[in-house]
Amino acid sequence: MTADLSKQPRDPEAPKGRPTPKRSEAQTQRRRAQSTPLDRKEAMRRQREARRTDLAKQREALAGGDERYLPPRDKGPVRRFVRDFVDSRFCIAEFFLPLAVVILVLSMIRIPQLQNIAMLLWLGVIVMIVIDSIGIWFRLKKQLNERFPDEPKRGAVAYGLMRTLQIRRLRLPKPQVKRGERP
Template sequence: MFRSRSKDEQAAAAKVTASQPQQPRNPQAPKGRPTPKRSDAQSQRRTRAQTPTNRKDAVKAQREARRADMARQREALANGDERYLPVRDKGPVRRFARDYVDARWCVAEFFLPVAVVILVLTMIRVPQIQSIALLLWLVIIVLIVLDSIMIWFRLGKLLQQRFPKENLKGARAYAVMRTLQMRRLRLPKPQVKRGQRP
C-alpha cells in the first residue's frame, strides 16, 4: 500500500509525459489576473528588495518610518499642510472651525495669564485683595462659559450653512477646546489674522 514505485514504473511515466508535446500558451488567452501598472510593479520590487531579513532590522525600520511620519506631522502642524496633519485636524470642517476661532478674540485664551495674576493676589495676606481675587476667579469663569456657549451655537449655525452634507460631529467641541489655548501655542498654527473672516 505504501510501497514506493519501482524504477521501471517511474521511467514509463516519464516516457509518457515526454511523448506528449507541450501545448504553447495562446498569447491572446487571458492569464487570469490583470497586468499591473509599471509603477506598481516597480514599487513592489523595491519594497521586496528593502524588506528587512530579521526582526531587529524590521523593528529598526519601523521606528525610522514612525520617526519620519512624526517629523512630517510636526512640520504640517507648524505650516498647516493639510496632507500630513493628524486625523483629528484634517478636513475642511476642522479647518473652518480653526479659522473661526483664530480670527476672533476669545476670553478663554487669557485664562492662564489671569490665573497667574489671581494666584499672586491670593498670596497677599490682605482680606480685601483676597476677596477681589476670588471675585476675579468667578468673573473669568463665567465669561469663559458664556463665550464658549456663544462660539458653540454660532459656529454650529455657520457649519450647517457651509457644510450641509459633511460630517460635523465633534467640530464644535474641537473649536471650543482650541479657545482654551493661547494663540501662539495653538497647533496647527493659526492661518488667519485676527478679524479676518474665514
C-alpha cells in the same frame, strides 16, 4: 526550473506536478519574498526611522497647515473652517491660563482684601469665559449648518471651543488667518 514552477499559480484541485520543497527551502523563499531584515535590531531600526519621518511630517503639517499629514482630528474642510473661525476672533478663554496664574498668586498673599479680589476675579473670569463660549457655540453651529449642510459635523463645535482655550501662539495647527479676517 523548480523555482519557475513554484511561482506559478495552480488550480487547487489539480495534482501538484512538482515535488514538495524542503522546509528550509520554503522558509528561505518566504523570507526573501517578505524582504524584511534578518535580525531584530535592523527591523527595530527601520521602524524607528519610519516613525521619526512620520512624526516629522506631522510636525511640519501642524506648523504649516498641510492637510495631507495632519492627524485625523484636524483633517477635513469642516475642521479647517472651525480653526479659521476661532482664530479670526478674540476669545476671552485664550487668556485663561495667564489670568489663572495671576489670580493664584493674588490668592496666596495673606492679605484678606487681595484674597477677596482674587476670588471675585476667579468668578468674573469663569462667567466671562462661559458667556463667550456659549456665544461662539451658537455662532459656529449656525455657520457650520449654512456652509456644510451635507457633511458630518460631529465634534466640530467642541473642537473649536477647545481651541479657544489655547493661547493663540501655541495653537497647533498654527493659525492661518489673522484676527479680524473672516474665514
